[in-house]
Amino acid sequence: xxxxxxxxxxxxxxxxxxxxxxxxxxxxxxxxxxxxxxxxxxxxxxxxxxxxxxxxxxxxxxxxxxxxxxxxxxxxxxxxxxxxxxxxxxxxxxxxxxxxxxxxxxxxxxxxxxxxxxxxxxxxxxxxxxxxxxxxxxxxxxxxxxxxxxxxxxxxxxxxxxxxxxx
Amino acid sequence: xxxxxxxxxxxxxxxxxxxxxxxxxxxxxxxxxxxxxxxxxxxxxxxxxxxxxxxxxxxxxxxxxxxxxxxxxxxxxxxxxxxxxxxxxxxxxxxxxxxxxxxxxxxxxxxxxxxxxxxxxxxxxxxxxxxxxxxxxxxxxxxxxxxxxxxxxxxxxxxxxxxxxxxxxxxxxxxxxxxxxxxxxxxxxxxxxxxxxxxxxxx
Numbered sequence: 001x002x003x004x005x006x007x008x009x010x011x012x013x014x015x016x017x018x019x020x021x022x023x024x025x026x027x028x029x030x031x032x033x034x035x036x037x038x039x040x041x042x043x044x045x046x047x048x049x050x051x052x053x054x055x056x057x058x059x060x061x062x063x064x065x066x067x068x069x070x071x072x073x074x075x076x077x078x079x080x081x082x083x084x085x086x087x088x089x090x091x092x093x094x095x096x097x098x099x100x101x102x103x104x105x106x107x108x109x110x111x112x113x114x115x116x117x118x119x120x121x122x123x124x125x126x127x128x129x130x131x132x133x134x135x136x137x138x139x140x141x142x143x144x145x146x147x148x149x150x151x152x153x154x155x156x157x158x159x160x161x162x163x164x165x166x167x
Numbered sequence: 168x169x170x171x172x173x174x175x176x177x178x179x180x181x182x183x184x185x186x187x188x189x190x191x192x193x194x195x196x197x198x199x200x201x202x203x204x205x206x207x208x209x210x211x212x213x214x215x216x217x218x219x220x221x222x223x224x225x226x227x228x229x230x231x232x233x234x235x236x237x238x239x240x241x242x243x244x245x246x247x248x249x250x251x252x253x254x255x256x257x258x259x260x261x262x263x264x265x266x267x268x269x270x271x272x273x274x275x276x277x278x279x280x281x282x283x284x285x286x287x288x289x290x291x292x293x294x295x296x297x298x299x300x301x302x303x304x305x306x307x308x309x310x311x312x313x314x315x316x317x318x319x320x321x322x323x324x325x326x327x328x329x330x331x332x333x334x335x336x337x338x339x340x341x342x343x344x345x346x347x348x349x350x351x352x353x354x355x356x357x358x359x360x361x362x363x364x365x366x367x368x369x370x
Binding site for chain 2: 018068
């Protein structure tokens with residue numbers, strides 16, 4: 001395309017196959033004023049004729065009938081009720097079965113966790129009972145005379161026969 | 168041309184009201200122009216016809232959105248081009264079976280067959296097989312937007328502004344596409360343009 005708007009306009013006129021009488025007149029006038037452009041114009045016209053002469057693409061003779069049949073088939077598909085109970089439900093309610101499964105899974109998990117926790121607490125409680133049954137620990141003050149007690153524990157054993165005679 | 172617009176708009180108004188006969192009229196009127204565009208964008212007659220059918224089905228589905236102020240043919244060709252581009256993109260992701268692949272049950276027949284229902288060319292413009300093949304190959308070798316612009320240029324009812332709307336680009340960009348596409352075609356077909364039956368002077 002050139003920078004001359006008139007040249008471009010003439011070129012654009014040439015591209016179109018059919019020109020009005022006014023457009024034809026404008027084109028002829030321009031070519032008369034620019035004879036050097038005649039050869040290029042001839043090539044453009046030849047290209048137009050080639051493109052215009054391209055054969056139509058192959059098309060089935062019953063194309064329209066097939067389109068209308070497809071339309072009817074789509075219309076029937078739209079009217080047919082969808083199968084399955086859940087298909088009738090609004091979309092949000094189709095989530096309910098899945099939500100129920102999820103809720104059940106969570107409930108089972110929570111129950112299991114609670115049972116494990118209870119068992120652990122029972123175990124701890126049993127251990128506490130065992131500890132509580134152990135003899136009470138003496139007052140630590142007793143241990144202040146530890147040395148005296150130790151010495152006493154080392155005293156000779158009692159004379160059993162003498163004790164019997166004295167009784 | 169204004170009368171043409173009124174006819175199409177009137178038909179579409181009837182289509183919007185559920186008139187199937189009006190829609191059939193529109194299909195009859197535009198089936199060949201749509202098929203010509205789609206065929207030369209996809210280069211496969213069977214797929215082109217399937218897609219051309221889908222174009223009209225899409226038009227019918229979208230009838231409620233059609234505005235009378237819009238030119239029907241522009242709207243129609245926009246839908247056709249968009250569906251073609253979708254198919255081309257799909258092909259690039261999933262290469263199709265070769266056209267000459269054998270039928271799985273009848274090995275002597277190709278997988279795809281289509282009716283040989285070419286419409287008659289105008290008697291004054293008989294194209295030789297070789298020339299026609301050259302032109303088709305030259306067109307197929309153009310970038311998609313240039314090819315589409317040139318093919319739409321063949322539609323007399325579409326102005327340059329309409330073509331720009333279909334292509335989704337500016338008027339100047341559209342004219343540039345047409346210019347560049349034609350320059351490429353001239354180079355590829357110069358032998359036939361200057362020495363062949365098409366080397367005619369202007370009237």
